[in-house]
Amino acid sequence: MLSKNQIKIITSLQQKKYRKQHQLFFAEGIKVIQELLNSNFELEHIFSTSNDFPGIPEGKFSLITPAELKKISVLTTPNTCLALFRIPEEKPIEEKGLIVALDDLRDPGNLGTIVRLCDWFGVKQIICSEETVDVYNPKVVQATMGSITRVNVVYTGLEKLLTETKLPVFGTYMDGDSIYKTALPKEGILVMGNEANGISLMVEKINQRRLSIPRFGDLQQTESLNVATATAIILSEFKRLD
Template sequence: MITKNTVKAIQSLKQTKYRKELGLFVVEGRKSVEELLQSSLETTAVYATERFQQEHGFHDERLETVSEMQMEQMSSFDTPPGILAVVRIPKQDNIQHEGMMLALDGIANPGNMGTIIRTAEWFGVKNIVCSEDCVEIWNPKVIQATMGSLFRMNVVSTDLEGFLKEAKDKGKAVYGALLEGENIFKKDKWEDGIIVIGSESHGIRSNILPLITHPITIPRAKNSITESLNASMATGIILASWASKLS
């Protein structure tokens, strides 16, 4: 039986502050929980309502049954999916330079962050570096948007400027999506390196701009007057362009 205090503790994990303090985060929904249980992350508890278990025939030895009301209290969703896991926040891995890597500069929107992680995994990216003011990846909305990809991606939060300075000094290619850059559709070759993505509101910020060694651009149709693409969309299109030259 789950206690009132445990329900309260899990409820508190909706806030960044308590996730940091307790070193725990929450995963909800069948698909995400299934992906979680197959990952290397340490799951400390799994809760599901009676109804969820009947509807989905979901079995796991760690599963504890909770009431609809308890689930509602713990869930971050208006319509709780009925299954919820508590997970230990893993230690940050070291940054590994392997293949192409993403660097995110101030991505604050959780949906964008999640979609970027999901799409990056699709195209085979293994490492993502985030500036310290990016949205926290253990945010429920980020987790939902990654559809499980988060559990298989190495995401590191760091001083982005320092990281890129070092990479540039070592001769790494630092790509950055800018208004005036090389047309990605005409690019024949990409070096292994780092693709920097800025936020929709601020773009790549002024402290990062001088560290871009390869400015790139997604060309817009001649008659189009749209000013920009969504940040995760731009990331996906650039990654697709890169991946298309890999094979």
């Protein structure tokens, strides 16, 4: 049975300051939890309405009712399980290969989708500005569908890093060079901007190459693409000749 204190702690983890205070985050659903269990993330506790995780030590597993799960879930329709994991120490950035940099992304679904896209295209590192939504936000974790275990996400000052890097830096803009007509390297940093405002002016000054995804519609009245959709298209082009 869930105690009031357990409910209080778990629900508080919806906020970044409490995730940082307790050094914990939570994930929901068998697939996401199993991915985390199979990784280097340290399990704190599993709360489940059925025993779907054989082999978990008794002290780290609690059988709860669907009504109790609903009290701690952030999903409109709760799954069958929720698990707490320790937030690991941040790994250093390795300046090699293709890296995605996110400049002030605010939507959890977009970040989660981009983590999953990077996993799909073999991009192992994402660099986030300090204003970007927290990767351990429950909605981000859910949207990654387990890819959070295979992509290193680091938060740092983008301006300093992009100024000092030896890798070529690419930014995405409406008026950039067509992604389909640009010779793309195997290594570099791809900067994706904020959902509403794009890449910030300070970061824009650092970019060496401006890329765009051209519009092909007859009217060409679509204002812009969703940032996760744009990331998928651009990563596909970077990887096309690998």
